Amino acid sequence: MGEQSFVHSHPGHGETDLVARISGGIKGLMHHADDAVALAQGPGLLQGLDPRAKVAGIFALILAAVWTQSLVALALVLALAVVLGTASGIGPRRLARQVWGVVAAFTGVIALPALVLVPGEALLPLPFGLAITEQGLRSAAFLTLRAETTATLALLLVLSTPWPQVLKALRSLGVPRAGVMILGMTHRYIFVLAETTLDLFEARRSRMVGRLDARAARALAMGIAGTLFERSLYLATEVHLSMIARGYRGEVHLLDDFRFRARDAAFLLALVPVCLALVLR
Amino acid sequence: MNDCVFRLSEVSFSYKGVAALSGVTLDLPRGRRIALLGANGSGKSTLLRLLDGLHFPEAGRIEALGAPLSAAALADEATAIAFRRRVGFVFQNPDVQLFCPSVFDELAFGPLQLHWPRERIRGAVTRMLDAFGLTALANRPPHRLSGGEKKRVALASVLILDPEVLLLDEPTAALDPQATDDIVTRLETGFGAQAADRTLIFSTHDLDVVARIADHVVVLEAGRVVAEGPTASVLADTALLRRTRLLPAQAIPAVG
Numbered sequence A: 001m002g003e004q005s006f007v008h009s010h011p012g013h014g015e016t017d018l019v020a021r022i023s024g025g026i027k028g029l030m031h032h033a034d035d036a037v038a039l040a041q042g043p044g045l046l047q048g049l050d051p052r053a054k055v056a057g058i059f060a061l062i063l064a065a066v067w068t069q070s071l072v073a074l075a076l077v078l079a080l081a082v083v084l085g086t087a088s089g090i091g092p093r094r095l096a097r098q099v100w101g102v103v104a105a106f107t108g109v110i111a112l113p114a115l116v117l118v119p120g121e122a123l124l125p126l127p128f129g130l131a132i133t134e135q136g137l138r139s140a141a142f143l144t145l146r147a148e149t150t151a152t153l154a155l156l157l158v159l160s161t162p163w164p165q166v167l168k169a170l171r172s173l174g175v176p177r178a179g180v181m182i183l184g185m186t187h188r189y190i191f192v193l194a195e196t197t198l199d200l201f202e203a204r205r206s207r208m209v210g211r212l213d214a215r216a217a218r219a220l221a222m223g224i225a226g227t228l229f230e231r232s233l234y235l236a237t238e239v240h241l242s243m244i245a246r247g248y249r250g251e252v253h254l255l256d257d258f259r260f261r262a263r264d265a266a267f268l269l270a271l272v273p274v275c276l277a278l279v280l281r
Numbered sequence B: 001m002n003d004c005v006f007r008l009s010e011v012s013f014s015y016k017g018v019a020a021l022s023g024v025t026l027d028l029p030r031g032r033r034i035a036l037l038g039a040n041g042s043g044k045s046t047l048l049r050l051l052d053g054l055h056f057p058e059a060g061r062i063e064a065l066g067a068p069l070s071a072a073a074l075a076d077e078a079t080a081i082a083f084r085r086r087v088g089f090v091f092q093n094p095d096v097q098l099f100c101p102s103v104f105d106e107l108a109f110g111p112l113q114l115h116w117p118r119e120r121i122r123g124a125v126t127r128m129l130d131a132f133g134l135t136a137l138a139n140r141p142p143h144r145l146s147g148g149e150k151k152r153v154a155l156a157s158v159l160i161l162d163p164e165v166l167l168l169d170e171p172t173a174a175l176d177p178q179a180t181d182d183i184v185t186r187l188e189t190g191f192g193a194q195a196a197d198r199t200l201i202f203s204t205h206d207l208d209v210v211a212r213i214a215d216h217v218v219v220l221e222a223g224r225v226v227a228e229g230p231t232a233s234v235l236a237d238t239a240l241l242r243r244t245r246l247l248p249a250q251a252i253p254a255v256g
């Protein structure tokens, strides 16, 4: 995507690459954000639905995925999510890049120990008297699949819906003003923050002569994390004040009214048996 | 003075114990173009935020448009909507002010929160985009524009409400010379140039900008008002300007 070319990476000098990787990651985040705006306004199955129906339907699926006790059912919901995504211009490749890898990495940290720590019948003996147990394998699979499924569903919602419409839909579905307000602020300032992070990294890097060793790279990252925490609080307040200055009082008013049409009813009706099957098994 | 947009008496404000304004007593007359002039940290932004009812004084009182301005007063929905409609505020940093997915939505945001009818909003946004040379950018996300463009969007998104009082925090800070000139020209000839009851209150430390836009100047130093008067007489007082760090320490002829 050409993001990496923006920062000077020094191939072969691992620790400096850490800084370059973080900058590259932030550039990627911003790039995805622009992408998301285009996607949400483009054609597609989910894009054509009333945001209220979409938010309600996807939340119902997420709840059912959290609830279900069947691995097969969970896998079917994930498959359904992939189908919905593909019909909305959000194909498996994008999902793999933006969710699956990241979620696998995070839950893996928790799921891997579960393989051996959960007591049960040994499937595969390991050194030191440990063994991968059937129950361990099952709970690791549940954990990972559940995280993957819910994250995929959430991403589908966010990528197919302009953010202010998500907020308005949450309000009209009864989420309290305060909750919607916090979400609204978080979303906007996360990008200002990402830009600030990038500036901070590049400003510090430009003041450093030569390469960073491991310790200096870590110190740089820690220092920036501290500064960012302060700035994020500051920015949250600023964005909030600027919204108030223009008449915002916790209720989001938008130009377009939501329209609940036959296809929205069809979407919700189609989800009812799916959710019931998941919950009642 | 009867016709004042804001009247402050003995107003003080501090941030977690750091005093930002101390004992400010000030009448800001209607229909004027008022510069809040002061070095960095003199309290300009804080004063503007108090005037816009975003912060409230720890001590002292503020009267805005003839009524007390307080947290309690703004808690009332009707009062708040009326106040936000009549008083507009352009933040110094456009990044905190632009949070909508497109420039069009950004301009529509204020009118929507104030319950304008939809058709009126669409018409007003279209006219405003045109007047500010933003039509080609209407569908772009505001946070990806240049500094000068962001500033224009921020200004347009406030002016669309047609406020009686426009508060601007450092309108030309961080802009290149052409973008500065564009904004200054808009303020010189645009806002309030036709209607005599419009009041412009802006903060700056740039004497050129003061000379071009303001007819009245309030000089701030360390959270206090140290001088006030017609632009020409304040700008002629080089001793004052040097003492308040608005001119370099050595003797250089004053601008304007």
Ligand SMILES: Nc1ncnc2c1ncn2[C@@H]1O[C@H](COP(=O)(O)OP(=O)(O)O)[C@@H](O)[C@H]1O
Binding pocket: B015, B016, B018, B019, B020, B038, B039, B040, B041, B042, B043, B044, B045, B046, B047
């Ligand atoms: N959010 C804040 N937290 C703590 N101190 C602040 C904050 N904002 C401003 N200040 C302090 O208040 C004083 C006045 O600041 P400000 O009103 O921003 O001045 P100006 O706009 O003239 O530069 C300064 O000493 C500044 O450091």
Ligand SMILES: [Mg+2]
Binding pocket: B044, B045, B046, B092, B169, B170
């Ligand atoms: Mg300031």
